Amino acid sequence: MRKIELGQSGVSSSILGLGCMGMSEFYGEPDDAQSLATLERAFELGVTHYDTSNLYGRGHNETLLGRFVKGRRREVTIASKFGVVRDPDGPPNSAYDRDIDNSPAYMRQCCEESLRRLGVDEIDLYYVHRADPRVPIEETVGALSKLVAEGKIRAIGLSEIPADVLRRAHATHPIAALQSEYSLWTREPELDVLPACRELGITFVAYSPLGRGFLTGAIKTADELAIDDFRLTSPRFQGGNFDANLALVDHVRELAAAKGCTAGQIAIAWLLHRGQDIVPIPGTKRVKYLEENVGAADVRLSPEELARIDEILPLGGAAGARYEATFKGNPEAIKA
Numbered sequence: 001m002r003k004i005e006l007g008q009s010g011v012s013s014s015i016l017g018l019g020c021m022g023m024s025e026f027y028g029e030p031d032d033a034q035s036l037a038t039l040e041r042a043f044e045l046g047v048t049h050y051d052t053s054n055l056y057g058r059g060h061n062e063t064l065l066g067r068f069v070k071g072r073r074r075e076v077t078i079a080s081k082f083g084v085v086r087d088p089d090g091p092p093n094s095a096y097d098r099d100i101d102n103s104p105a106y107m108r109q110c111c112e113e114s115l116r117r118l119g120v121d122e123i124d125l126y127y128v129h130r131a132d133p134r135v136p137i138e139e140t141v142g143a144l145s146k147l148v149a150e151g152k153i154r155a156i157g158l159s160e161i162p163a164d165v166l167r168r169a170h171a172t173h174p175i176a177a178l179q180s181e182y183s184l185w186t187r188e189p190e191l192d193v194l195p196a197c198r199e200l201g202i203t204f205v206a207y208s209p210l211g212r213g214f215l216t217g218a219i220k221t222a223d224e225l226a227i228d229d230f231r232l233t234s235p236r237f238q239g240g241n242f243d244a245n246l247a248l249v250d251h252v253r254e255l256a257a258a259k260g261c262t263a264g265q266i267a268i269a270w271l272l273h274r275g276q277d278i279v280p281i282p283g284t285k286r287v288k289y290l291e292e293n294v295g296a297a298d299v300r301l302s303p304e305e306l307a308r309i310d311e312i313l314p315l316g317g318a319a320g321a322r323y324e325a326t327f328k329g330n331p332e333a334i335k336a
Contacts, residue, residue: 001015001016001045001046001048001294001297002014003048004203006077006125006155006157006176006279007174007177007201007203008174008176008201009125009154009176011077011125011176012048012077013048013049013203013279014048014049014279015279016272016279016280016282016293017047017049017077017079017205017279017280017281018038018039018042018047018051018281018283018290019051019207019208019281019282019283020039020050020052020056021052021053021056021061022285023285024064025056025057026056030057030060030285031285032064034285036064036067036068038284038286039065040068042290043068043072045290045291045294046294047294048077049076049077049281050065050068050069050078051079051080051179051207051281051283052065052078052079052080052081052118053082053127053129054080054113055081055084058086058088062117062118063117065078065118066117066120069120073120077124078118078123078124079124079127079157079177079179079205080114080118080123080125080126080127081126081127081129081157081159082106082107082126083100083101083110083127083128083129083131083132084099084100084101084130085099085106086098100130100131102128102131102134102140103135104143108143111123111147111152111153112152121151122151122152123152125153125154125155125156125176125177126144126147126153126155126156127156127157127158127177127179128144128156128157128158128159130159130160131160131165137161137165137168138171140169141156144156144173145172145173155176155177156174156175156176157178157179158177158178158179159179160179160180161180161193162192163196166178166196166197166200166202167200170200170202175202176202177202177279178193178197178202178204179206179207180193180206181206181322182194182206182207182271182280183208183209183210183211183215183267183271184215184252184270185211185214185236185245185248185313185317185318186322187316187317188316189204198275198277203278203279204277204278204279205279205280206271206278206279206280207281207283209267209271209280209281210268210282210293211236212231213231214245214249215249215263215264215267216263216264217249217250217253217262217263220246221242234320235322236319236320236321236322238320241319241320248317249263251312252267252312252313255305255309259299261295261296261299264282264289264292264296265292265293265295265296265299266301267296268280268293268296268297269300269301270301272297273301273306
């Protein structure tokens with residue numbers, strides 16, 4: 001699999017990464033054996049970029065990834081995050097047991113804890129998971145730069161921040177990657193964030209490239225999801241929005257059927273066609289879906305097919321907001 005450099009950091013990444021969140025929480029019960037098998041298969045297929053966070057499973061995800069990384073540290077790129085505080089006694093799969101803290105003291109605490117769980121001396125890419133509006137971004141990035149100097153992290157990343165904040169951050173210390181949701185039904189980064197990344201030489205890491213599974217066409221009704229599935233809190237998975245979005249995905253499925261691939265592969269291939277500086281990180285805990293996702297790297301879309309996709313799902317084409325307005329992790333509420 002082709003590799004690229006993340007920004008100008010010297011950290012390399014496969015052009016497709018693996019989002020590991022669902023292996024620990026939010027999308028059904030975790031199964032460590034199944035997840036480890038998926039991680040092993042990803043490595044066999046050339047996927048070297050593994051995305052985790054101290055948030056996922058309250059540390060379980062980093063510990064799981066640490067088991068996989070052991071013995072192959074220099075062959076993989078580990079991306080983790082800090083900045084979200086969870087209630088240690090809160091319910092699993094909850095989207096509401098959290099706050100945001102970007103203070104230097106909390107950052108250092110989280111980094112040290114992540115290093116221990118991962119079983120490594122250095123994290124390749126360390127993200128601010130959500131910017132704290134109470135802390136100037138310059139202060140946050142300045143504190144992170146000290147972790148770079150100490151050799152605890154190799155590169156700095158930011159997640160879900162606007163273009164103006166990105167520019168201020170990059171002026172403080174080079175930012176290697178910006179991670180935000182980007183897919184056929186979340187195209188807002190095209191307005192200003194993606195152009196800013198290209199202006200500054202920052203790699204764009206696209207999480208939820210499959211629209212939290214919706215763009216695969218596999219979800220036919222919301223009733224198929226477990227009652228505690230995080231996606232049910234999203235307006236896009238509710239009521240008339242669900243039906244409207246399902247009709248859009250049906251058109252993508254028709255295009256995929258004519259091309260001899262899956263709707264999910266179309267969604268990932270579309271992102272790869274948006275530029276060589278975009279790294280999608282589809283998440284899965286099953287080998288079957290991993291292999292399907294990696295297969296998207298071989299799907300070639302013609303100009304006519306790309307134009308048809310733009311007709312089906314233009315910018316703003318999805319029905320409903322990404323998050324409920326009261327969700328504390330809602331990036332629209334961040335004005336760092």
